[in-house]
Amino acid sequence: MTYLIKGAKPYGEDAVDLLLEDGRIAAIGTELAADGAEVVQAAGLVALPGLVDLHTHLREPGREDAETVETGSRAAALGGFTAVHAMANTDPVADTAGVVEQVWRLGQEAGLVDVVPVGAVTVGLEGERLAELGAMADSAARVRVFSDDGHCVSDPALMRRALEYVKAFDGVVAQHAEEPRLTAGAQMHEGDRSASLGLTGWPAAAEEAIIARDVLLAGHVGARLHVCHVSTAGSVEILRWAKSRGVQVTAEVTPHHLLLTDACAETWDPVFKVNPPLRTDADVEALRAGLADGTIDAVGTDHAPHAVEDKESEWAQARPGMLGLEQALSVVVQTMVEPGRLDWRGVADRMSVRPAGIGRLTGHGRPLAVGEPANLLLIDPTARSVVDPAALASRSRNSPYAGRELPGRVVATFLRGSATVLDGKATR
Amino acid sequence: MKRHLLEVADLDRADATLVLDTAAQIDQALAGREVKKLPTLRGRTVVNLFYEDSTRTRISFELAAKRLSADVINFSAKGSSVSKGESLKDTALTLEAMGSDAVVVRHSASGAPHRLANWVRGSVVNAGDGTHEHPTQALLDAYTIRRRLGRLEGVRVAVVGDVLHSRVARSNVGLLHTLGAEVTLVAPPTLLPVGVRSWPAEVSYDLDAVLPKSDVVMMLRVQAERMNASFFPSAREYSRRYGLDAPRMAALPDDAIVMHPGPMNRGMEIAAEVADSVRSTIVEQVANGVSVRMAVLYLLLGGSPQ
Numbered sequence: 228m229t230y231l232i233k234g235a236k237p238y239g240e241d242a243v244d245l246l247l248e249d250g251r252i253a254a255i256g257t258e259l260a261a262d263g264a265e266v267v268q269a270a271g272l273v274a275l276p277g278l279v280d281l282h283t284h285l286r287e288p289g290r291e292d293a294e295t296v297e298t299g300s301r302a303a304a305l306g307g308f309t310a311v312h313a314m315a316n317t318d319p320v321a322d323t324a325g326v327v328e329q330v331w332r333l334g335q336e337a338g339l340v341d342v343v344p345v346g347a348v349t350v351g352l353e354g355e356r357l358a359e360l361g362a363m364a365d366s367a368a369r370v371r372v373f374s375d376d377g378h379c380v381s382d383p384a385l386m387r388r389a390l391e392y393v394k395a396f397d398g399v400v401a402q403h404a405e406e407p408r409l410t411a412g413a414q415m416h417e418g419d420r421s422a423s424l425g426l427t428g429w430p431a432a433a434e435e436a437i438i439a440r441d442v443l444l445a446g447h448v449g450a451r452l453h454v455c456h457v458s459t460a461g462s463v464e465i466l467r468w469a470k471s472r473g474v475q476v477t478a479e480v481t482p483h484h485l486l487l488t489d490a491c492a493e494t495w496d497p498v499f500k501v502n503p504p505l506r507t508d509a510d511v512e513a514l515r516a517g518l519a520d521g522t523i524d525a526v527g528t529d530h531a532p533h534a535v536e537d538k539e540s541e542w543a544q545a546r547p548g549m550l551g552l553e554q555a556l557s558v559v560v561q562t563m564v565e566p567g568r569l570d571w572r573g574v575a576d577r578m579s580v581r582p583a584g585i586g587r588l589t590g591h592g593r594p595l596a597v598g599e600p601a602n603l604l605l606i607d608p609t610a611r612s613v614v615d616p617a618a619l620a621s622r623s624r625n626s627p628y629a630g631r632e633l634p635g636r637v638v639a640t641f642l643r644g645s646a647t648v649l650d651g652k653a654t655r
Numbered sequence: 656m657k658r659h660l661l662e663v664a665d666l667d668r669a670d671a672t673l674v675l676d677t678a679a680q681i682d683q684a685l686a687g688r689e690v691k692k693l694p695t696l697r698g699r700t701v702v703n704l705f706y707e708d709s710t711r712t713r714i715s716f717e718l719a720a721k722r723l724s725a726d727v728i729n730f731s732a733k734g735s736s737v738s739k740g741e742s743l744k745d746t747a748l749t750l751e752a753m754g755s756d757a758v759v760v761r762h763s764a765s766g767a768p769h770r771l772a773n774w775v776r777g778s779v780v781n782a783g784d785g786t787h788e789h790p791t792q793a794l795l796d797a798y799t800i801r802r803r804l805g806r807l808e809g810v811r812v813a814v815v816g817d818v819l820h821s822r823v824a825r826s827n828v829g830l831l832h833t834l835g836a837e838v839t840l841v842a843p844p845t846l847l848p849v850g851v852r853s854w855p856a857e858v859s860y861d862l863d864a865v866l867p868k869s870d871v872v873m874m875l876r877v878q879a880e881r882m883n884a885s886f887f888p889s890a891r892e893y894s895r896r897y898g899l900d901a902p903r904m905a906a907l908p909d910d911a912i913v914m915h916p917g918p919m920n921r922g923m924e925i926a927a928e929v930a931d932s933v934r935s936t937i938v939e940q941v942a943n944g945v946s947v948r949m950a951v952l953y954l955l956l957g958g959s960p961q
Binding site: 414418419421422423424426536540543594 | 697742743744762764765766767769784785787788822825848849850851853854954
């Protein structure tokens with residue numbers, strides 16, 4: 228199928244036509260014409276390179292009642308993503324070549340986004356001995372990002388070895404920074420609100436201590452480190468310092484940490500329970516500033532679907548995590564674009580170019596230019612809508628944005644020239 | 656009054672005073688009666704939903720409901736379908752289908768009564784949720800102080816002990832502040848929550864400095880096992896620094912009273928001679944608990960005290 232996109236504004240700049248042919252951007256210009264091409268009217272829409280998520284939980288294998296590779300892929304496509312990194316904390320854990328190849332194959336079959344498996348750092352996520360990282364790197368899934376996400380690689384010696392070992396295949400360890408001894412039983416950010424709600428606190432220092440340790444280790448052994456879901460102002464400061472010293476560290480922030488605060492816990496609705504927890508207004512401000520100045524490289528959704536029964540409970544019994552794929556871009560528009568802190572090129576950089584680079588994906592995060600892979604999205608930045616969890620493509624309903632009006636509607640997404648989303652609807 | 660009593664913030668000063676006044680009326684109405692029973696809630700059903708063992712609180716609520724002639728059902732998590740994994744929501748829907756008018760809930764999870772209130776039409780009364788709140792305990796404590804000292808406005812209350820893990824402390828700080836009392840929290844820094852400075856209370860680490868300036872000393876239960884998580888070095892050291900013994904009691908002003916929500920650890924946070932002294936209101940608190948809970952059930956469920 229050939230598509231002719233009429234009048235879209237790449238990066239929000241001058242309107243042009245884009246011809247997508249044979250999986251590539253075949254031409255960019257004004258008044259383009261092409262026989263037999265399906266025309267997509269895109270006046271007023273902004274074109275961006277397809278988004279890349281470094282942090283998605285697709286739940287398959289193991290919790291297909293909460294999400295499958297297919298339903299999660301559809302949610303991703305609707306959010307404007309063309310590639311997602313599927314976290315390793317499945318059941319069985321993605322700690323062998325067999326499991327990562329299974330996830331990779333399921334992604335290919337769904338065909339809505341490129342599903343890029345993340346490999347576990349340690350066997351069974353137990354933090355005791357390294358998984359066969361090389362086997363996963365050499366597998367058909369070509370794993371480059373390794374993470375025990377959900378658990379911190381808290382043993383400093385093991386973390387050092389993991390950082391060193393993955394250098395052999397240009398891998399990166401994505402750390403879930405949480406000192407477990409400081410967060411036993413933790414339910415929410417430790418501060419004024421946890422004190423009055425009587426919920427066990429998750430201190431900012433538990434995240435910052437691990438990030439500080441890990442940037443020192445990464446600097447010492449000359450390895451790449453990626454920090455998952457940075458949530459505190461102190462973490463941003465440590466990252467800024469580490470980058471100024473030349474440490475090869477990258478970091479991501481979630482959409483929910485850019486928008487929501489620990490005040491949400493006062494509703495007692497566990498849809499707002501997440502790990503790391505929602506923090507304070509000051510942290511939100513520091514995260515936005517960090518994303519704006521590039522200290523934080525990327526937006527990672529930490530899309531974490533949960534079955535109804537795992538959320539419709541007491542706060543302490545509920546599982547942590549919230550949906551993110553379908554609203555990620557809208558949240559970035561609201562928190563970063565509309566206030567003028569990031570332009571569309573900046574959005575493309577933080578949500579496509581840099582995450583693709585961190586994951587070493589060659590076909591994604593490419594500029595909108597002739598000859599490049601036709602991975603792109605069209606967004607109507609002026610549309611506003613109220614989030615209805617029942618209308619989401621995810622199999623789960625745990626959206627923290629339910630009932631909230633957000634700007635921006637993804638109208639179309641193209642994966643290597645094929646439309647995965649048209650008119651705001653998934654094509655398959 | 657709101658429909659539920661989930662936390663002391665549900666009560667403004669007028670509401671809280673109404674509860675205390677109603678409890679006083681009930682005490683008066685029942686004083687000297689042979690049959691300690693009012694017909695107010697005849698035909699209404701009160702469910703005691705207890706996910707945590709608490710014999711004293713459950714009995715107090717049970718007695719309160721029965722003295723108002725309500726039908727009382729005790730639903731204990733132990734040995735019920737709950738232990739087979741039934742969710743709080745399903746239990747709530749079951750109680751709802753059976754037509755309960757009020758659910759009195761005790762739960763180890765903070766916020767569980769708030770969740771429950773989403774799923775039932777009747778009133779929910781928080782009988783203690785995790786480390787969050789225990790509003791009827793605060794009401795009975797306020798009632799006890801008012802009876803003993805004749806007022807609450809300007810009364811200086813020291814709350815001493817494991818504030819971090821105490822729902823009693825959280826409810827008392829809020830309610831006493833609403834009623835015009837001045838609260839000072841006294842504890843080792845490890846047993847105070849980060850964020851305590853945002854509470855409407857003074858904070859001190861020094862019990863001996865606070866006692867001479869206190870009209871009320873409220874001792875909180877301290878579990879000796881906390882020393883295993885390094886909240887304090889040993890039970891002995893805790894007792895030496897924060898326990899209320901006879902010499903410390905002597906430092907109190909003449910009319911000052913000593914309170915404890917129970918159950919006590921005699922010899923840990925409170926010495927036996929203090930617990931059994933004339934200053935102690937511990938037994939009175941138990942009796943007042945029934946009256947205050949009657950007042951709460953009556954005000955939430957309607958009717959008029961005879």
